[in-house]
Amino acid sequence: MTIHLVALSGSVRTASFNTRLLQAAVAGARAAGAEVDVIDLAAFPAPIVNQDLEAAEGVPESIRALRARLAPAQGWLLACPEYNGSITPLLKNTLDWCSRPLPDDSPYAATRGRVVGLLSASGGALGGLRGLRHVREIMTNLQALVLPEQFALGAAHKAFEGDTAVLNEDAHAKAAAIGARVVAVAERLA
8 A cells, every 4th residue: 555645845935945845755655655635835825713703704715625624634844944932924824724523524624634744944053942842832733743753954054965865865864764664654554
């Protein structure tokens, strides 16, 4: 059985360190035999979660489309920038909308039981590590299985060459290992 994963970056910034780091994790997952759907959150814009808006208009069509992409996945790779020691507004809002129940679905249907691997990158020494704690809490509350292994790449501005390549082989290997680990755990649970 082929494992299906989704890969999301909490940043839509051009040349985002996290989006580039995610590519190494995706490569590791694919090398371990998984199919990986890389999702660009910029393609799924949504207003800030507002229950009055939801009552009047329902869950935004963009979120319904995103949830359709998330549904077949047995695992997630999440690259999460750190904003003020926490999760990015983009990723938080996306997860909040994805946790809302749809009429034909149950709460947490997009996240329950999914194996999640976390990564982060920043120019600072901690590499976004403080934000991963919050992402871990949120995903656990959404009933996902968040792996204890994670990777935070500090001094990311020195680690990348060009738009896609990870310069530091050790960093590439650590990110790829997160991708492979998500596949291994998802295979055990399948």
